[in-house]
Amino acid sequence: MIRLVTDDLRPPQHSDRRHLLSMADLARDDVERILGTARTFATSLDREVKKLPTLKGRLVVNLFYESSTRTSSSFELAAKRLSADTLTIKSAGSSVDKGESLKDTALTLSAYDPDVIVIRHPQVGAAHFVANVVDAHVVNAGDGKHQHPTQALLDLYTLQQELGRLDGLHVAIVGDVLHSRVARSLVQGFALMGIRCTLVGPPALLPVGLAQGFAETTTDIDAIHDADVVYVLRMQHERMQPGANFVPSLREYSARWGITPERLRPGQKVMHPGPMNRGVEIDPRVADCGDALIETQVRNGQVVRMAVLYDLLVGGPVGVKALAAAEVA
Amino acid sequence: MLWQKGLAPANVVVRGARVVDPVERIDATLDVRIDDGVIAQVAESVDTNEHRVVDGAGLVLAPAFVDPHVHLRTPGREDEETVATGTAAAAAGGYCAILAIPNTDPVIDSAATLQSLVETARRDARVAVGFMAAITRGQAGEELTEMGELADAGAAAFSDDGVPVASAGMLRRALQYASVTGRPLALHCEEPSLSHGTHMHMGRVSAELGLAGYPSVAESVMVERDLSLAAAERQPLHLMHLSAAESVAALRRAREAGTRSSGEVTPHHLVLTDEAVRTLDPNVKMNPPLRSDADRVALLDALRDGTIECVATDHAPHAPHEKDVPFEAAPFGVTGLETAFAALYTHLVEPGLLPLSTLLERMSAGPARVFGLERPRVAAGARANLVLLDLGRRWQVERFHSKSHNSWLLGETLTGAVAMTFAGGSVVHE
Numbered sequence: 001m002i003r004l005v006t007d008d009l010r011p012p013q014h015s016d017r018r019h020l021l022s023m024a025d026l027a028r029d030d031v032e033r034i035l036g037t038a039r040t041f042a043t044s045l046d047r048e049v050k051k052l053p054t055l056k057g058r059l060v061v062n063l064f065y066e067s068s069t070r071t072s073s074s075f076e077l078a079a080k081r082l083s084a085d086t087l088t089i090k091s092a093g094s095s096v097d098k099g100e101s102l103k104d105t106a107l108t109l110s111a112y113d114p115d116v117i118v119i120r121h122p123q124v125g126a127a128h129f130v131a132n133v134v135d136a137h138v139v140n141a142g143d144g145k146h147q148h149p150t151q152a153l154l155d156l157y158t159l160q161q162e163l164g165r166l167d168g169l170h171v172a173i174v175g176d177v178l179h180s181r182v183a184r185s186l187v188q189g190f191a192l193m194g195i196r197c198t199l200v201g202p203p204a205l206l207p208v209g210l211a212q213g214f215a216e217t218t219t220d221i222d223a224i225h226d227a228d229v230v231y232v233l234r235m236q237h238e239r240m241q242p243g244a245n246f247v248p249s250l251r252e253y254s255a256r257w258g259i260t261p262e263r264l265r266p267g268q269k270v271m272h273p274g275p276m277n278r279g280v281e282i283d284p285r286v287a288d289c290g291d292a293l294i295e296t297q298v299r300n301g302q303v304v305r306m307a308v309l310y311d312l313l314v315g316g317p318v319g320v321k322a323l324a325a326a327e328v329a
Numbered sequence: 330m331l332w333q334k335g336l337a338p339a340n341v342v343v344r345g346a347r348v349v350d351p352v353e354r355i356d357a358t359l360d361v362r363i364d365d366g367v368i369a370q371v372a373e374s375v376d377t378n379e380h381r382v383v384d385g386a387g388l389v390l391a392p393a394f395v396d397p398h399v400h401l402r403t404p405g406r407e408d409e410e411t412v413a414t415g416t417a418a419a420a421a422g423g424y425c426a427i428l429a430i431p432n433t434d435p436v437i438d439s440a441a442t443l444q445s446l447v448e449t450a451r452r453d454a455r456v457a458v459g460f461m462a463a464i465t466r467g468q469a470g471e472e473l474t475e476m477g478e479l480a481d482a483g484a485a486a487f488s489d490d491g492v493p494v495a496s497a498g499m500l501r502r503a504l505q506y507a508s509v510t511g512r513p514l515a516l517h518c519e520e521p522s523l524s525h526g527t528h529m530h531m532g533r534v535s536a537e538l539g540l541a542g543y544p545s546v547a548e549s550v551m552v553e554r555d556l557s558l559a560a561a562e563r564q565p566l567h568l569m570h571l572s573a574a575e576s577v578a579a580l581r582r583a584r585e586a587g588t589r590s591s592g593e594v595t596p597h598h599l600v601l602t603d604e605a606v607r608t609l610d611p612n613v614k615m616n617p618p619l620r621s622d623a624d625r626v627a628l629l630d631a632l633r634d635g636t637i638e639c640v641a642t643d644h645a646p647h648a649p650h651e652k653d654v655p656f657e658a659a660p661f662g663v664t665g666l667e668t669a670f671a672a673l674y675t676h677l678v679e680p681g682l683l684p685l686s687t688l689l690e691r692m693s694a695g696p697a698r699v700f701g702l703e704r705p706r707v708a709a710g711a712r713a714n715l716v717l718l719d720l721g722r723r724w725q726v727e728r729f730h731s732k733s734h735n736s737w738l739l740g741e742t743l744t745g746a747v748a749m750t751f752a753g754g755s756v757v758h759e
Contacts, residue, residue: 101650101653101654102654102655102658103653103654121655123654123655123656123657123658124528124538124539124540124609124655124656124657125609125611125655125656125657125658126655126657128609128655128656129609129654129655129656143655144539144540144657145539145540146538146539146540147539181539184537184539207535207536207542208531208532208533208536209532209533209534209535209536209537210533210536210537212533
């Protein structure tokens with residue numbers, strides 16, 4: 001792990017080591033393979049003993065610089081279900097509090113020779129940066145407003161599971177697209193899998209150019225009518241600096257773009273990456289209705305993250321051998 | 330107004346180089362004899378006078394370059410650059426003169442700080458260096474500096490670069506008062522309420538990367554305002570590091586309307602676009618940001634037709650630990666002194682997008698004219714401010730004379746190397 005100073009000065013080298021940094025890194029085949037692996041793992045979770053020996057002896061480090069419930073718990077559980085050792089570092093209470101740089105923290109954790117580093121960080125480029133510094137496989141669990149690829153994968157998995165297909169589906173993504181890494185990953189993932197996508201929200205929260213060639217963009221909430229699924233984004237008011245005036249008020253946002261039962265067609269499915277602001281972007285009656293897939297998304301997060309870890313460390317589709325290994329367990 | 334340390338004057342004959350001086354209308358294979366630092370003879374054949382003879386066969390001898398936009402980081406951040414290292418980098422890049430930007434710590438806003446820098450330059454500067462002073466005290470945009478005293482102490486120009494002069498009223502007063510000094514104002518055009526908290530050009534790439542975008546209009550609205558004020562006050566104005574097509578159009582209109590205005594463009598804005606930011610490499614993060622290809626083409630057109638008269642590097646050194654962070658956390662700025670010519674030769678001249686003579690003019694006579702500096706030239710009687718270029722040599726960007734290494738070209742292979750630089754009559758690099 002000792003690096004020469006001159007090496008530090010070189011531009012990022014793209015090693016052959018596989019990472020999951022962005023949906024843009026994946027081809028359609030990759031997505032299909034990972035979703036297939038996830039389906040295999042899902043069957044293992046129906047059994048009494050849920051643990052598989054697949055990643056025994058491997059170390060997965062979770063490095064979380066932002067608060068997270070779903071993502072950090074599901075990565076940890078996914079690693080444990082595959083018998084990997086896990087280590088979870090949260091920025092609060094670690095040396096990060098003492099001003100340690102991301103590079104030094106990453107190198108410190110590297111000393112334990114982890115196989116995978118899962119990182120969530122508030123700054124765009126953090127996962128790419130860590131991937132250039134360490135020898136482990138890196139999984140981006142969210143870097144600023146940039147990417148959250150495992151969320152997109154679990155959403156694709158959920159769509160396929162609930163609607164029976166991906167190709168030709170129509171999903172409307174509603175709300176604060178500008179500040180949403182989930183939306184950025186979804187737009188790319190949807191394009192990859194042949195899903196029609198419409199972005200709906202207030203003008204200042206629809207980034208110009210994001211949808212170019214991938215999706216339609218509109219401020220008109222009625223555009224959700226034709227969609228098979230309405231994907232509701234959280235109003236990220238903690239990201240909105242005072243005086244930014246993206247919208248006049250949350251009240252006005254809610255009145256114009258909030259998802260209420262009245263705005264939905266019967267049977268129209270609703271998704272949300274969480275955490276929800278009930279009463280702001282989503283009416284509580286919608287959140288709790290039978291067509292909401294929100295808890296399903298969370299449950300699927302576990303198997304999809306198992307599949308991602310497996311795919312990076314073992315590679316290839318889960319074939320007969322892997323299934324046999326699962327049976328042994 | 331420019332200072333350089335005392336160096337032995339050159340007694341050199343450069344034999345058989347292709348001599349190119351666009352202003353003197355020379356492009357021919359000639360010998361050049363330099364006696365005691367002064368060009369004594371430019372002819373098809375000259376006596377060596379027992380001088381050292383440099384074989385110029387296959388090389389180009391041209392007026393050395395002038396960079397009107399260099400962050401020397403001194404005083405305050407001598408860990409990133411000093412007068413000695415910055416001017417050594419300039420010499421290696423073929424420059425005979427540079428102008429340093431006053432956004433240091435402390436800001437160069439008083440004659441006392443300026444004088445101490447001048448002393449440093451007399452001791453350490455390998456090439457001639459001039460110092461800009463701030464337009465407003467502390468570059469805070471609230472009170473004018475004592476421009477008269479600063480000019481008397483040797484300020485080459487006035488600039489708040491790093492930040493814009495946000496208030497129109499303040500800029501109007503600055504334009505009025507600068508006329509007393511006879512020194513130009515050099516302006517960084519950016520409307521802060523449109524650019525605050527941003528990291529790159531606003532466009533498709535920023536939308537996809539989730540990085541807050543700095544729209545072109547944040548620059549051009551300020552360019553338009555500043556040109557309008559300059560026209561109203563009938564005062565000259567220099568626009569620094571232009572990046573947007575709209576800004577170029579505004580400058581072109583103002584010049585056609587007779588406003589005394591000039592502009593500069595950096596090598597990175599002429600070569601790269603915001604697509605480069607997809608790498609998330611902090612060494613492509615700068616202010617103003619890399620923009621679209623249409624902007625890049627507009628800048629190149631303006632450089633070609635003379636609307637933009639100067640190439641400026643905006644050489645902005647940063648310590649490794651500052652740039653060795655995620656893109657979003659990285660500070661703005663890249664180095665450029667040692668790569669400017671090769672970058673533009675490789676990416677613009679070799680592919681036939683810009684004539685060599687135009688590039689040489691925009692890197693030398695252009696900036697000298699705008700800032701009222703001695704024009705480097707290949708002519709008998711002129712001090713030797715010359716650069717010998719090896720246009721055939723390919724080299725990899727990996728070592729620097731600058732203290733900092735945050736080059737956008739790190740690891741790239743470029744064509745066109747500086748073989749030798751004469752500045753102020755002395756050999757400063759070979």
